[in-house]
Amino acid sequence: MRVWIRGAAAIAVALLMAAAGCGGGGSDNNASTSGGGREGGTITVLMGTAPDYLDPGLGYTTQSAEATWISYTPLLTYRHETGTAGGELIPGLATSLPEVSGDGLTYTMTLRRGLTFSDGRPVRASDFAYTIQRSIRVNWGGKSFYTSYIEGAGAYDAGRADSISGIQTDDATGRITIRLSEPYGAFPNVLAFPSSGLVPSGTPMRNLSNDPPPGVGPYMITDVVPNRSFTVRRNPRFAGFGIPDIPTGRLDAVNVRVVSNTQSEAQQVLNNEADVFDAGDTLPPSLLPQIESRASDRFARVAIPSTFYFFLNTTKPPFNRLEARQAVNYAIDRDALVRLASGFLEPSCWYIPKGIVGSPEEAGATCPYGERPDLARARQLVQASGMAGTPVTVWGEERSPRREYVDYYTDLLNKIGFKATEKIIADAVYFPTIGNAETDPQTGFADWIQDFPNPADFYLLMDGRTIQPTNNQNFSEVNDPRIQATLNRLYPVPATRLESVASDWAELDQYLARQAYIAAYGAESMPKFFSDRIDFDSAVFHPTYLNDWSTLQLK
Amino acid sequence: MATVDSTVRAGAPAARDAAGESAGVGPYRLALRRLRRNKAALGFGALFLLIVVLCLCAPLYADQIAHTGPNQNHVTDTVTVGGVSKDVVSPTGQPIGPTWQGRFLLGADQNGRDIAVRLLYGGRNSLEIGALATLLTMVLATIVGIAAGYFRGVADGVLARILDLIWAYPVVLLGIALGTSLALGGIAIGPLQLQGNSLLVPAFIIGIVYIPYVAKPIRGQVLGLREQEFVDAARVGGAGPLRIMWSEILPNVASTLVVFVPLMIANAILLEAALSYLGAGVQPPNPSWGTMISDGIRLIPSAMHMTFVPGLMLVLAVLGINVFGDGVRDALDPRAKVRLEEQAEEASR
Numbered sequence: 001m002r003v004w005i006r007g008a009a010a011i012a013v014a015l016l017m018a019a020a021g022c023g024g025g026g027s028d029n030n031a032s033t034s035g036g037g038r039e040g041g042t043i044t045v046l047m048g049t050a051p052d053y054l055d056p057g058l059g060y061t062t063q064s065a066e067a068t069w070i071s072y073t074p075l076l077t078y079r080h081e082t083g084t085a086g087g088e089l090i091p092g093l094a095t096s097l098p099e100v101s102g103d104g105l106t107y108t109m110t111l112r113r114g115l116t117f118s119d120g121r122p123v124r125a126s127d128f129a130y131t132i133q134r135s136i137r138v139n140w141g142g143k144s145f146y147t148s149y150i151e152g153a154g155a156y157d158a159g160r161a162d163s164i165s166g167i168q169t170d171d172a173t174g175r176i177t178i179r180l181s182e183p184y185g186a187f188p189n190v191l192a193f194p195s196s197g198l199v200p201s202g203t204p205m206r207n208l209s210n211d212p213p214p215g216v217g218p219y220m221i222t223d224v225v226p227n228r229s230f231t232v233r234r235n236p237r238f239a240g241f242g243i244p245d246i247p248t249g250r251l252d253a254v255n256v257r258v259v260s261n262t263q264s265e266a267q268q269v270l271n272n273e274a275d276v277f278d279a280g281d282t283l284p285p286s287l288l289p290q291i292e293s294r295a296s297d298r299f300a301r302v303a304i305p306s307t308f309y310f311f312l313n314t315t316k317p318p319f320n321r322l323e324a325r326q327a328v329n330y331a332i333d334r335d336a337l338v339r340l341a342s343g344f345l346e347p348s349c350w351y352i353p354k355g356i357v358g359s360p361e362e363a364g365a366t367c368p369y370g371e372r373p374d375l376a377r378a379r380q381l382v383q384a385s386g387m388a389g390t391p392v393t394v395w396g397e398e399r400s401p402r403r404e405y406v407d408y409y410t411d412l413l414n415k416i417g418f419k420a421t422e423k424i425i426a427d428a429v430y431f432p433t434i435g436n437a438e439t440d441p442q443t444g445f446a447d448w449i450q451d452f453p454n455p456a457d458f459y460l461l462m463d464g465r466t467i468q469p470t471n472n473q474n475f476s477e478v479n480d481p482r483i484q485a486t487l488n489r490l491y492p493v494p495a496t497r498l499e500s501v502a503s504d505w506a507e508l509d510q511y512l513a514r515q516a517y518i519a520a521y522g523a524e525s526m527p528k529f530f531s532d533r534i535d536f537d538s539a540v541f542h543p544t545y546l547n548d549w550s551t552l553q554l555k
Numbered sequence: 556m557a558t559v560d561s562t563v564r565a566g567a568p569a570a571r572d573a574a575g576e577s578a579g580v581g582p583y584r585l586a587l588r589r590l591r592r593n594k595a596a597l598g599f600g601a602l603f604l605l606i607v608v609l610c611l612c613a614p615l616y617a618d619q620i621a622h623t624g625p626n627q628n629h630v631t632d633t634v635t636v637g638g639v640s641k642d643v644v645s646p647t648g649q650p651i652g653p654t655w656q657g658r659f660l661l662g663a664d665q666n667g668r669d670i671a672v673r674l675l676y677g678g679r680n681s682l683e684i685g686a687l688a689t690l691l692t693m694v695l696a697t698i699v700g701i702a703a704g705y706f707r708g709v710a711d712g713v714l715a716r717i718l719d720l721i722w723a724y725p726v727v728l729l730g731i732a733l734g735t736s737l738a739l740g741g742i743a744i745g746p747l748q749l750q751g752n753s754l755l756v757p758a759f760i761i762g763i764v765y766i767p768y769v770a771k772p773i774r775g776q777v778l779g780l781r782e783q784e785f786v787d788a789a790r791v792g793g794a795g796p797l798r799i800m801w802s803e804i805l806p807n808v809a810s811t812l813v814v815f816v817p818l819m820i821a822n823a824i825l826l827e828a829a830l831s832y833l834g835a836g837v838q839p840p841n842p843s844w845g846t847m848i849s850d851g852i853r854l855i856p857s858a859m860h861m862t863f864v865p866g867l868m869l870v871l872a873v874l875g876i877n878v879f880g881d882g883v884r885d886a887l888d889p890r891a892k893v894r895l896e897e898q899a900e901e902a903s904r
Contacts, residue, residue: 261852261853262853263852263853263854263855284853284854285647285648285649285665285854285857286649286853286854286855286856286857286858287856288647289857290856333630333631335630335631336628336630336631336667337630338646339630339631339644339645339646339647339648340630340644340648340665340666341648342647342648343646343647343648398834400665400853401648401665403839404665404666406839407626407628407666407839407840408628408630408666410626410840411626411627411628411666411840412628414626421750421752421838422752422838422839422840423738423751423752423838424834424838424839426834
């Protein structure tokens with residue numbers, strides 16, 4: 001997923017692989033929420049930014065995933081736990097973790113029996129194949145995870161095939177076999193994306209965000225008012241399936257309202273007029289002191305492996321010149337960006353963040369652009385690039401502090417010799433807009449929060465094969481042969497052996513920094529902030545999907 | 556919207572008016588005399604003029620006193636206040652408040668930009684947009700209003716329906732719709748090419764949406780004027796429609812247009828602020844009073860100055876031009892004031 005979402009999994013891969021051999025046990029009972037909370041009730045979640053899509057086949061932001069990962073359970077999913085434990089892959093609609101062939105190319109699973117969608121239709125193994133086809137056809141932003149690795153998925157995407165030859169299903173036995181075109185160590189995590197969450201065969205292959213299709217999960221998305229509100233309501237059928245480790249939910253419903261003013265959003269939660277401040281939003285600095293004093297028992301900062309950066313389109317002037325890109329990296333004052341984030345940012349110039357295998361920072365590497373900004377050197381480089389005075393349009397979102405980041409960045413580009421102007425657009429359409437080839441942006445804000453704890457997840461955005469005409473995530477349009485060759489070597493490494501190639505990933509990340517394909521500036525912490533009504537301690541803050549609504553309960 | 560229903564024939568001597576001034580004095584000179592007696596209007600006019608002059612001096616203030624530009628960030632800079640070095644923006648993101656000295660006189664915003672500098676530059680932008688939008692409105696509304704009223708028939712039918720169409724759409728919503736779409740792609744109409752972040756875009760939008768508010772009263776007035784004898788005389792004398800509209804009709808609606816100008820400037824400034832507040836007007840990082848209020852909203856509890864200062868300037872500017880505009884209306888059409896007072900009395904009974 002992009003941007004805000006994703007998460008988590010990574011460790012999952014490791015544990016997954018380990019567990020693959022033994023067929024995945026899991027606990028005997030459904031995951032339960034602890035604490036003395038009560039069953040039922042309705043809460044209100046406030047979001048500063050509307051989900052990009054509420055269709056599981058298209059959603060790719062945290063705001064979307066918070067709703068879809070509990071409404072569309074894939075064959076595999078993540079343990080509903082806080083911290084690294086939440087990165088563990090567990091069987092979802094599959095009976096166990098997949099059996100993987102010795103060459104790493106074939107994955108075999110079996111669908112649980114007796115499952116039905118939220119509208120009562122029975123779930124069949126062939127629905128999985130249809131779900132993947134649909135995600136590709138509707139052009140999900142991460143579809144390259146499928147098209148790059150599943151045999152025949154690329155041909156299906158290109159319209160050369162009517163189905164994906166690498167996915168074989170048997171409705172009678174529930175057996176699902178996936179054949180990869182090349183080994184990909186993180187493929188089990190791909191199966192855990194909400195976009196892999198099953199929808200019925202025949203679901204229209206178009207954006208159904210306004211009327212999301214049926215799914216299999218503890219909740220279901222209803223009453224969508226685009227960009228305004230939606231409700232996540234408990235699916236009465238789900239508890240009967242008895243799927244281990246997936247909470248059946250305590251709340252009857254979660255009403256989600258989009259409140260573009262984060263000041264109002266935070267104030268309402270502080271005053272107990274609403275229940276959850278969306279973790280994807282930034283707390284206004286003016287309210288932080290009050291929140292920390294008045295609501296210390298219902299507020300926490302949670303560090304999430306993430307990277308915040310400015311993308312630099314390598315195919316367009318001026319950032320098709322190495323010197324121009326390096327100039328930006330020399331000029332950026334990461335401490336300034338920390339202040340703009342009200343302290344919710346840990347500065348870094350690396351793409352792979354701390355907490356992810358291969359982080360150069362954890363390997364002891366020093367930033368090639370120094371610890372302090374060097375404007376003089378940046379100006380020299382801009383002059384040397386021959387791009388001084390080049391008009392640059394900087395793209396950004398309206399939400400704070402991202403707009404402030406872009407205001408700062410635009411001023412910086414002007415200071416080092418470019419002629420920069422801003423283009424700020426609505427949050428909900430920002431990533432689809434800059435990911436559209438017709439927009440073809442020069443530079444702007446971008447971020448990435450782990451889909452799963454594996455550097456391969458981050459390098460999706462630097463993989464030349466992921467460049468696509470719509471919903472593109474490789475905003476810098478990086479297509480570097482050296483990166484491609486390294487990725488081809490590192491991608492097949494199973495998560496169980498990830499540590500053995502940590503130095504290779506770190507070296508790759510240092511190469512990326514030297515090439516200045518992006519200007520990274522840090523990783524954000526996120527707020528876990530509830531009203532007094534919510535049982536704070538039992539609520540899971542998932543490393544990928546943030547606030548886990550299926551674990552929320554009223555006191 | 557105030558209108559003037561009194562018309563003065565071109566070249567005709569002014570009749571004794573309601574205030575009792577003697578004949579033989581030109582109507583505009585007479586109006587100027589009345590305006591001079593209206594101290595409140597003159598006072599508020601002077602206030603508006605002062606704001607305009609201050610805003611025009613923005614570059615001077617930025618260069619010589621504040622030593623920074625309107626978009627220059629100073630996030631990690633410090634400023635010495637009373638001998639103590641202070642962060643312009645604290646590590647937790649709190650901007651410094653008013654220092655009451657050259658640098659950061661009225662404090663900084665969250666990006667460490669000098670609010671006083673942005674206030675003046677923002678005022679320039681707001682006033683420029685207000686003036687340009689008013690110019691556009693007045694020119695187009697005059698052409699449309701006179702043409703519709705003079706030609707009547709099909710031309711009037713088409714033009715009046717177009718005006719009705721624009722009129723029927725709520726001004727702010729229409730402004731937002733146009734502003735949002737044009738902010739992305741700019742304007743490209745033949746030789747007219749405007750970038751999305753150009754100040755001319757909000758000026759264009761505001762200028763267009765207010766056309767009916769001026770054109771419709773002008774049209775109504777022209778419908779009456781075209782039946783007057785002096786128009787017939789011109790027509791009999793061989794003058795064509797364009798000449799009649801230019802030399803006979805236009806001078807007679809001029810006083811109405813003059814009354815409209817300050818009111819339209821005030822409306823345009825307000826609409827610009829509203830659109831910019833909503834992100835559909837002046838595009839960041841360029842300041843305007845509307846964008847500055849919007850920027851300050853999230854910091855109201857701890858940095859109220861970010862919202863209060865541009866808000867106050869907006870109120871003063873609009874109040875100044877509005878009261879002055881009322882004075883101009885009273886001076887050009889004293890009977891309008893009498894009518895208003897009569898209406899108020901009737902309403903109070």
